[in-house]
Amino acid sequence: MLFVFFCSLFFIKEANCQTSEIHAIEQTIKLYFEGMIERDRSKLDSAFDPAARLIGYRGEQFTITPYEEWASGTAKGSPRNPAEYDNHIMSIEIKGYTALAKTELFWPGIYYFDYLTLIKIEGQWKIVHKTWYEEKTNSNL
Numbered sequence: 001m002l003f004v005f006f007c008s009l010f011f012i013k014e015a016n017c018q019t020s021e022i023h024a025i026e027q028t029i030k031l032y033f034e035g036m037i038e039r040d041r042s043k044l045d046s047a048f049d050p051a052a053r054l055i056g057y058r059g060e061q062f063t064i065t066p067y068e069e070w071a072s073g074t075a076k077g078s079p080r081n082p083a084e085y086d087n088h089i090m091s092i093e094i095k096g097y098t099a100l101a102k103t104e105l106f107w108p109g110i111y112y113f114d115y116l117t118l119i120k121i122e123g124q125w126k127i128v129h130k131t132w133y134e135e136k137t138n139s140n141l
Contacts (some may be wrong), residue, residue, distance in 0.1 A: 018094065021125075025092050025099050025118055028125045032116075033087040033105070041075035049119070049126040056132035084108050099125065111135045 016071030028047050052067035086106040093100045097120040105112040117129040 009137045019119075021099075022092055024095070025101060026089060027117065028118060028127065029101055029103065032127060036074055036080075037082050037085050037087075038079045039075050039077055040079075041071060044071045044074060047127055049121060049128045052126075052128050052130065054132070056130075057134070058103055072131055085121045109137055127132060 029129050031043045035047060036038065048067050048071065050067055054063075054065045054067065054070050056063060084107070086114040088104050089106055090102040093101075099120075101114075101116040101118065101119040103112075103114040103116060104112065111134065113133045113135075115131045116127050118125045120126075
């Protein structure tokens with residue numbers, strides 16, 4: 001009976017720890033979403049590790065983009081209208097100091113499906129890799 005009690009305490013502690021880590025990862029991804037919409041470089045820098053890479057296809061063109069290049073371009077211009085964008089975290093999986101998040105971003109004329117790899121660096125979750133897939137939408141719908 002005592003063994004079951006201690007095992008229960010361990011699982012409760014483990015679940016609470018997992019919940020706080022998921023919350024921290026969600027906050028990092030929220031900074032990523034907000035940084036893109038607001039074109040806020042400081043939010044992007046808070047979400048990404050400077051050595052991050054972004055890999056995917058722009059139409060039929062395979063691209064590998066260093067974080068600095070992507071963030072510089074993303075932060076240019078006026079903030080976007082948040083009402084036109086709908087970003088969601090679909091899932092988060094954590095193993096130790098690593099995590100994988102699946103997100104969906106619904107932007108005017110295009111859907112993005114991102115797979116984000118995060119690593120906990122010096123106590124902070126950072127996106128170190130982004131792989132994306134894009135689908136054009138039918139603007140007549």
